[in-house]
Amino acid sequence: MIEKEQKSRNNISSRFSVAPMMDWTDRHCRAFHRALTKRALLYTEMVTAKAVIHGDRERLIGFDPVEHPVALQLGGSDPDELAQCARIAADWGYDEVNLNCGCPSDRVQSGAFGACLMREPQLVSDCMQAMREAAPIPATVKCRIGVDDQAPREALFALVEACATAGVTTFIVHARKAWLQGLSPKENRDIPPLDYELVYELKRARPDLTIIINGGVASLEAAEGHLAQVDGVMLGRAAYHEPALLGQVDRRIFGEAGDDVGxxxxxxxxxxxxxxxxxxxxxxxxxxxxxxxxxxxxxxxxxxxxxxxxxxxxxxxxxxxxxxxxxxxxxxxxxxxxxxxxxxxxxxxx
CATH class of the missing domain: 1.20.120 (Four Helix Bundle (Hemerythrin (Met), subunit A))
Structure with missing residues (x-):
């Protein structure tokens, strides 16, 4: 399983990716972004595990082959359900499956997944191990640096250590806390302060892991600066609202020859x-x-x-x-x- 996973991982790169964004990064958005960049890793909107298992899969997770490389982001906290979803993702041809441990919405709190999982690193580890054992595609984690009154360094390092023990090698870290009490999901995207240095510290402490930084990255210049400290950068709203910047990614971020895509x-x-x-x-x-x-x-x-x-x-x-x-x-x-x-x-x- 590990050899298969590594082989699959070598076919894609996390050096630059476009964030999963609810109501935005649907299949049409991803196909459009792919017209601008061949190398960026694209993510689906978060789909709950139960929806994948019981819902209309073509509507929920269907995608066009033009979108590759593309990752499926899941919301859930049941290892058996997530394992089943990982198998489904692999069968449908996804290049990666990702577990959301960072979304702060009321919906994910009531469903015991998303950012509230920052409080349960062992449960996340169990979920990731089940996903890795179920399918031969990379299983990755997207998280915050903590929630509510957690100490960020302690919370982030505990989650990463638990998941790394389960064999996870790639972590996408939104460099903000999530405040589940007192802030709306929209406010959680802007109000909690960014702590990029903590993400850099994580990379220095765990050079064996692939660490991708996310949160408040507004330009390719900023992305290039982060890449001096971490392995990859994920852009969200900047890539969506000004998609033309994606036309420069293959040259500037991946070093590809040729002209930018206008x-x-x-x-x-x-x-x-x-x-x-x-x-x-x-x-x-x-x-x-x-x-x-x-x-x-x-x-x-x-x-x-x-x-x-x-x-x-x-x-x-x-x-x-x-x-x-x-x-x-x-x-x-x-x-x-x-x-x-x-x-x-x-x-x-x-």
Whole structure:
């Protein structure tokens, strides 16, 4: 089992990944992100173990082969259920299965999973051992540095040590505490202070483990800085709201040769997927909602967002909506260039 797991792990890299985000990183979002980067590891939204076992699997965990490498994130705390889910993930072709020990929502607290598992390192260890023994794909942990009144260093190191004893080698650490009492899930993404140094300390203490840092990483420049201290960086909201930065990841983070993937090239690459989904009955808006920030900072970005937002929800909307949005950006760019040329001519004449 360990040899199979290592072989699978060697086929993907955790050096850069896009965080699992509820209501955002669905299959259409991941296919879009894949049009921008071939190397980043992509994650599903968290899916509960019970839902995977008893629910509509195609709807919940179905994905397109274009998304590889892609990991399934699970929520749960029952070793037997999670083992079953790990087998299902492997059978469905996922490259990794990840256990959520960091989500602070009321839903996960009532279900005894997510961030509250920071208080039960032995239970998490049992879950991870069951998952590892059940399937030949990597089983990883995403956690916080503690919850509520826990001492962060003690809580984080205890969880990592327990899971490492069970054979887990990769940990994604959101460098904030989760406050389960007093803060909303949204507030938990911003208010608890970041402690990157504690994550660096973990890596220094356990150089044998793969440590990925997450939380508040807003740019590739920041990611590059973290990579001097840890093995990988996971971006969340920054990658979602300004997806064009993903077009630089393969070159800047992975050292790949070749040009970056620009917004227009990404849309060209995404277009066949969109056409296939439209033919399968997927509404246009289910795909365009993930693209609204693609033109961020470019002339015409506001028109691009408006056209996609308004026109994609019309009955029968198709790729012509995308074409109109792209045309608006190109027209704005042409107008901006004409203004620059006119200004340059004026200055030259003067």
């Amino acid at each position: 917004p227009f090239a990404a849309l060209d690459a995404y277009r066949p997927y969109m056409q296939a989904q439209l033919e399968a009955g997927t509404p246009m808006a289910h795909m365009t909602r993930h693209m609204l920030g693609l033109m961020h900072g470019l002339p015409g970005a506001r028109a691009f967002r408006r056209i996609l937002t308004v026109d994609s929800i019309a009955p029968g909307a198709g790729l012509e909506v995308l074409d109109r949005a792209v045309d608006a950006v190109r027209a704005a760019q042409d107008a901006a260039e004409a203004r620059r040329e006119a200004y340059a001519a004026t200055m030259g004449a003067g």
